[in-house]
Amino acid sequence: MDKAKKEQLVAELHEKLQRASAAVLTDFKGLTVAEITALRDNLAEQGVEYRVVKNTLMRIAAKGTTAEVVEPLLTGTNAVAISYEDPSALAKALKNFAKETDKFQIKGGVLGSNPLSPQDVEALAELPSREEMLATFLGTLNAVPTGLVRVLSGVPRAFVGVLAAIEREKEQAS
Known part of the structure; x- marks a missing residue:
């Protein structure tokens, strides 16, 4: 990816993180393309965007946003789920998918300006x-x-x- 595309991706991701009500990082290592596509489609029905992001680009995009608190989680393979409306719908969809496959892992995230642990994301999924x-x-x-x-x-x-x-x-x- 050339520098201009990276800059555009970072700017776009930065804007999305600023608008987000919640963002959750997940580890998708070991999932098939079909499984990731099914997850992405399920999240899209909930109004959630799910995209694979390089850690370096995520660090740069998160600077100056409330998502900056997830920086310690940026190791290994990461994808970010971004919700603009109902954070509990995001958490429910991720929790349900994590139950279906043991390869998928919720690493943590941010709700408003508050950091979320994996247990916090599961607790959020229990809310109506x-x-x-x-x-x-x-x-x-x-x-x-x-x-x-x-x-x-x-x-x-x-x-x-x-x-x-x-x-x-x-x-x-x-």
Whole structure:
């Protein structure tokens, strides 16, 4: 690869790392091209980009970004998975793939500006997705006014019940 292409690749990767909500480094040594392609396709469905990157180029691209914390992990063969939206979807897809093949290894990553260990990535995979969290939040928000309306409507309902009982009593007395 000539110098101009390397510079372009570094600039592009630097920009992606700046926009990323999470980035995870993986060791793909021993995987077949078909396995890597299947992983890449699965990640693409989740809105995650997966690319093999030379360690030197990754070090240069990560400078000045929150991904700079992954520099100690840049040994051996590396690929980076970059998520721009839901970090838990990235972690879930990588964890599921790691279960399927013992050759694939999650090395660590970064979430926002916080470094992630492989165990942190697995813990992130256990979190509900963004949509599930929003649905839970909206359900909680909806429960408060619903309960309030129920409580407030109980007083007039009881009053109407009392009036109906008085009316029945009057009718029975007559």
